[in-house]
Amino acid sequence: MDNSYLEIKIKVNIQNLEKIENIFYKLGRFELYVEDPRYLYEENSLNLDTYFNEDEILVDGKEICTVKYYISERENVAEFLNIIKSMIQYENIEFSFETQEVIEEDWANNWKKYYHTFKIDNKVVIKPEWENYEKLDNEILINIDPGMAFGTGTHETTKLCIQMMCKYMKDGYFVYDVGTGSGILGILAAKLNARKVVAIDLDKVSVSAANYNVKLNDISNIEVIEGNLLDNMSEKGNIVVANIIAEIICDLIPDVTKVMDKDGVFIISGIIEDKVNLIKNNLDKYNMEIIDEIMENGWCAFAVKIKGNMV
Numbered sequence: 001m002d003n004s005y006l007e008i009k010i011k012v013n014i015q016n017l018e019k020i021e022n023i024f025y026k027l028g029r030f031e032l033y034v035e036d037p038r039y040l041y042e043e044n045s046l047n048l049d050t051y052f053n054e055d056e057i058l059v060d061g062k063e064i065c066t067v068k069y070y071i072s073e074r075e076n077v078a079e080f081l082n083i084i085k086s087m088i089q090y091e092n093i094e095f096s097f098e099t100q101e102v103i104e105e106d107w108a109n110n111w112k113k114y115y116h117t118f119k120i121d122n123k124v125v126i127k128p129e130w131e132n133y134e135k136l137d138n139e140i141l142i143n144i145d146p147g148m149a150f151g152t153g154t155h156e157t158t159k160l161c162i163q164m165m166c167k168y169m170k171d172g173y174f175v176y177d178v179g180t181g182s183g184i185l186g187i188l189a190a191k192l193n194a195r196k197v198v199a200i201d202l203d204k205v206s207v208s209a210a211n212y213n214v215k216l217n218d219i220s221n222i223e224v225i226e227g228n229l230l231d232n233m234s235e236k237g238n239i240v241v242a243n244i245i246a247e248i249i250c251d252l253i254p255d256v257t258k259v260m261d262k263d264g265v266f267i268i269s270g271i272i273e274d275k276v277n278l279i280k281n282n283l284d285k286y287n288m289e290i291i292d293e294i295m296e297n298g299w300c301a302f303a304v305k306i307k308g309n310m311v
Helices: 014-026 037-041 075-090 102-116 154-166 185-193 204-216 246-259 271-286
Strands: 004-013 033-035 064-072 094-102 118-120 126-127 140-143 172-176 198-199 222-226 237-243 260-272 290-297 297-304
Touching: 004 014, 004 075, 004 222, 014 033, 014 075, 014 260, 037 075, 064 290, 075 094, 075 271, 094 204, 102 126, 118 154, 140 185, 140 204, 154 172, 154 185, 154 237, 154 290, 154 297, 172 185, 185 198, 185 204, 185 237, 246 260, 246 271, 246 290, 260 271, 271 297
Parallel strands: 126 140, 172 198, 172 237, 198 222, 237 260
Antiparallel strands: 004 064, 004 094, 033 064, 118 126, 260 297, 290 297
16 A cells, blocks of 8 residues: 655745744754745756746746645644644744645655756766766766655755765775765765765665665665664774764764774764754763864854864
């Protein structure tokens, strides 16, 4: 029997998009699909006229965007809808709200029209498997089908992690990717010539998606494991990367100090600005400090080292 999902569709002014995204992220819901008219004019989009139906995206005007989220009807949908509506109303955001039931197979196919090939820093190309792209010599190409796992590469948190990894990765590194989702960060590490990558996720759907994407990219130096954070890990890593919410990062920090090499780098993202002090305070408790940071649209990514081991 097919699983049923409820599509939640929220329309808001583009000026309030970040607030809507943050509401979902505070609830640990990252898998959002955004129809933003501004994407039609981004300079770094590839063959944009081919990918978007402009009339469809602009049906409500150039100032209105649509945020979609899919929730399994196995969850307490009514409670979730009430929480979302209450949080939006608390922010005094003007919005419209629609829902409709979709079947898993329909959902898996329909959302693909919003996800297309794109570049990060003119080096890393993220390509959904259903599109064609001719790779340039200086590019790293990652083929991806995230399925229902988090990690398309389009969200700021993933982009920031990718930028940090490109900066700090070196040939032969051992990498832990904690909360791997679709596997996109672990796959990038593998393609940046890591000796070995261990990609970990507690969610069975994510583990399945990550394994699929590893095969899709034809790489063998990565192992996908179902597990909780760094539990039962002992091999010393040169890089630990975690694109997860701030509170979980705080839980992760003690184990990072045990499995990360003394000269290693801890790359973290998924941190909204009002959680930065929480992260800094917890890092300080374990003798760790931020050596590098990037911010974009209210999201932060940090490169962290053990104090006394600055690059």
